[in-house]
Amino acid sequence: MENNSNFTNALLPALDAKTKWYDTETLPKLLDNYRLLHTCVKNLFDFLVKKSLITPDPYKLDKKISDITPPESTQFVENEKSVIIGQRFSDYESMLDFLCNYYKFSTAHLTMQNIKKLVELNNSFLWANFSINSNKTNTRVLANIVADGRQKSDALTSSMINDSLQKASRAMSDINSVLKEFAEFQREYYKGQIRKNVFGHPGFDLGKAFSSPSDEMALIKKNFTAAMGKVPFYSELIDEIVQEDQAPNKEELQKKVMDKMGISVKKAVVQETKVDTKAMLMESAHMLGSLPPVLTQIIEKVKSNHDLLESEHNSIMDKIKRLFIQAFNLEEKPLYYSIMIVEAGTGAKRQEKLNYNQFVADIELKTKRFAVFNAKKSVGYNKIIAMNESGIFDLISGLITDCNKMIVLLNSLDEFFKAAASPANKSKVKGLKIDITSFKNIVIKANTYRAEYSSYIEEAEQMKKLGIS
Numbered sequence: 001m002e003n004n005s006n007f008t009n010a011l012l013p014a015l016d017a018k019t020k021w022y023d024t025e026t027l028p029k030l031l032d033n034y035r036l037l038h039t040c041v042k043n044l045f046d047f048l049v050k051k052s053l054i055t056p057d058p059y060k061l062d063k064k065i066s067d068i069t070p071p072e073s074t075q076f077v078e079n080e081k082s083v084i085i086g087q088r089f090s091d092y093e094s095m096l097d098f099l100c101n102y103y104k105f106s107t108a109h110l111t112m113q114n115i116k117k118l119v120e121l122n123n124s125f126l127w128a129n130f131s132i133n134s135n136k137t138n139t140r141v142l143a144n145i146v147a148d149g150r151q152k153s154d155a156l157t158s159s160m161i162n163d164s165l166q167k168a169s170r171a172m173s174d175i176n177s178v179l180k181e182f183a184e185f186q187r188e189y190y191k192g193q194i195r196k197n198v199f200g201h202p203g204f205d206l207g208k209a210f211s212s213p214s215d216e217m218a219l220i221k222k223n224f225t226a227a228m229g230k231v232p233f234y235s236e237l238i239d240e241i242v243q244e245d246q247a248p249n250k251e252e253l254q255k256k257v258m259d260k261m262g263i264s265v266k267k268a269v270v271q272e273t274k275v276d277t278k279a280m281l282m283e284s285a286h287m288l289g290s291l292p293p294v295l296t297q298i299i300e301k302v303k304s305n306h307d308l309l310e311s312e313h314n315s316i317m318d319k320i321k322r323l324f325i326q327a328f329n330l331e332e333k334p335l336y337y338s339i340m341i342v343e344a345g346t347g348a349k350r351q352e353k354l355n356y357n358q359f360v361a362d363i364e365l366k367t368k369r370f371a372v373f374n375a376k377k378s379v380g381y382n383k384i385i386a387m388n389e390s391g392i393f394d395l396i397s398g399l400i401t402d403c404n405k406m407i408v409l410l411n412s413l414d415e416f417f418k419a420a421a422s423p424a425n426k427s428k429v430k431g432l433k434i435d436i437t438s439f440k441n442i443v444i445k446a447n448t449y450r451a452e453y454s455s456y457i458e459e460a461e462q463m464k465k466l467g468i469s
Helices: 002-050 078-101 112-122 137-151 155-197 213-228 235-246 250-260 277-288 292-311 316-327 356-372 379-386 389-420 433-465
Strands: 336-342 349-355
Touching (some): 002 078, 002 155, 002 433, 078 137, 078 433, 112 155, 155 213, 235 250, 277 379, 277 389, 277 433, 292 356, 292 389, 292 433, 336 389, 349 356, 349 389, 356 379
Antiparallel strands (some): 336 349
């Protein structure tokens, strides 16, 4: 009995330490990879919708998501692929959006049941084996649709598609690797919770439990619900607990468990070759280069909402005024929208007049600038590559700042459109929240790459000052 108590006393602090490591180090990185995957999927989804290769789910925004549910994967007839894959891919994108913005990535929440759900979602579309010959229905059909769209696109768009597919593949590979490792840890975490809660329950007689394997199993079953609540009872893992406590080779089994509690820290490998810091910095630029499809979708919705509001001003006098302006080739007065700006940091509110035409033109211009970052054979891209790192850093920093300002304005504009539309037209207003979230996630990732570059440069400078090369 003393040996068992010593094992439990040593195990629980080790479990707590590894849990903290997962919650603060590994699971946030898992979320980052899901955000990258979502960005890539959103880019592909918007591209296919724009090309009319898939039909978006008309009820997409009405669906309420509260848990992970993979899209359907059953067979369907060929002539329905546009609608069915459109709905399935739409559901998949919505589920990724839910994961990135509402799901809690923590050891306590990411149980074995939820890991299984994530794995099922991950297998909805096989990005690492994205082929027209895939034996998975959704993957095969979507790959064919994407291939068709790519053939009919210009070089810049094709480059964007290829980049999104490559990044989706890498992100999914990293995600699955983490989940596989984390699933192993969750088994030990589950067993640790039983040792902590069931063994510590007033009704659990330690002396009797450790008198025989059958007694320990019986007492765990008896006190399980009272101590663990609605947590599932996994017989296989309960049996492992009993084996670790009372099997002839229990010391060996206990050692294996404790070995799993080690925190794997990747050791820095001294590289003989010099780190390409410009390539590090360009990762941020390439991430911004994935913005055009998202911004194009936003522009289309903004223009649609603008036209909707304008349609409400269609009186005889309005028509005469427009005819008069056209007849005499007069310049229209700038259109200003009075929007409410909410500062992200402080929550402070202020009224601001937004020049609509100038704002849209600015987004369209930046969309073209962002597209250059992934057009590696273009003149514009070569000009950027020819710049020194300081110039590229300043360029990216300025664009990220501009993006953050745009996000604030777009959020305010979204609220304005919803409030300004007449009751009869409110249902016709196209919401921007999902697109703004995708926009924001890309900017966050780009800023992360920029910060990593900046930290590396600062560290290198400090090392240089200390005489360490």
